[in-house]
Amino acid sequence: MEKDTKKLFQITEAAHACGLSRSTLMRLEEKGLLTPAYIAPESGRRYYDNYNIARILQIEKFKAMRLDTEEITTYFTHGGEAAELLTVLENRLHDLQRSVEEMRLRAMEPPSISVQLMRLPAVTCCMRWCVGLTTQDRYHDMYDFYSACVRKGYVLSDEPLFAIYDRQDYLDGVIGDTPYPYAVCVPVRPEKAPADAVTLPECRVLSVLYRGDYAGVDEAWLTLGREVKARGLKPAGLPRILGIVAAYTGREIDTQRYCSRLVLPVEE
Numbered sequence: 001m002e003k004d005t006k007k008l009f010q011i012t013e014a015a016h017a018c019g020l021s022r023s024t025l026m027r028l029e030e031k032g033l034l035t036p037a038y039i040a041p042e043s044g045r046r047y048y049d050n051y052n053i054a055r056i057l058q059i060e061k062f063k064a065m066r067l068d069t070e071e072i073t074t075y076f077t078h079g080g081e082a083a084e085l086l087t088v089l090e091n092r093l094h095d096l097q098r099s100v101e102e103m104r105l106r107a108m109e110p111p112s113i114s115v116q117l118m119r120l121p122a123v124t125c126c127m128r129w130c131v132g133l134t135t136q137d138r139y140h141d142m143y144d145f146y147s148a149c150v151r152k153g154y155v156l157s158d159e160p161l162f163a164i165y166d167r168q169d170y171l172d173g174v175i176g177d178t179p180y181p182y183a184v185c186v187p188v189r190p191e192k193a194p195a196d197a198v199t200l201p202e203c204r205v206l207s208v209l210y211r212g213d214y215a216g217v218d219e220a221w222l223t224l225g226r227e228v229k230a231r232g233l234k235p236a237g238l239p240r241i242l243g244i245v246a247a248y249t250g251r252e253i254d255t256q257r258y259c260s261r262l263v264l265p266v267e268e
Helices: 011-018 022-030 050-064 069-077 083-107 137-150 213-229
Strands: 046-048 112-120 123-132 162-165 180-187 198-200 202-210 240-245 259-265
Touching: 011 022, 011 046, 011 050, 022 050, 050 069, 069 083, 112 213, 123 137, 123 162, 137 180, 202 213, 213 259
Parallel strands: none
Antiparallel strands: 112 202, 123 180, 123 198, 162 180, 162 240, 202 259, 240 259
8 A cells, every 4th residue: 555645855955954865865774774664566656754863863963973884773773762872972072082182192292200199000911021221212112122023913002102110319319320120011902812911990190291311211200209208198009111102102102292191000
């Protein structure tokens, strides 16, 4: 039985009302996101009602939020339950806020040092322990290990490379001249991490953010040591340096714009 189509809209009308093309509506149908109110059996001509129009606009809004087909489908098949989509968007907002903060750090004018208590998020990484003293030692060790991780087929994260230092001289207000152990760490994606990867949990840290070339990094270490004592904090782990902007992030980058974060885990 053929349906009365006088109160329905043809595909051109529906597409125009939504500011889309006919092909876009067809793709939504192919993806299972849209079902026309009526399809003429002989001609295959598609007709849409008000509910279709409103649904198309909702789908486009969700797509603008960067929700994928599966997430949008789940929303409709679960009767409009939005808790799962909210979680997705909140996670993306958190990632965006971290991105904004990183760009703020990159925009700081060198040289500069700032200190704060903060929470360092959990990170999954592969690590290799080495022994050395100079920045050049650490750079070569990190470069070699980074290359090794790529050759092994590890899926890398976009978190900054970092090193963990087994040293305490800075807590006594000195920078020693004896080589010490340190681990070079390459962050990897947790869901695809190799068996030998390590996950360092979220922790409270005292952070010293240093902007400038590596010539001033010793002063950043001494600042970290002074602040630990001045604030009456108790270390709860080994210190790390995160290379937010460093030699590995681009040959073109001015060394004065390097940005390093020294962090020391401290008791809650």
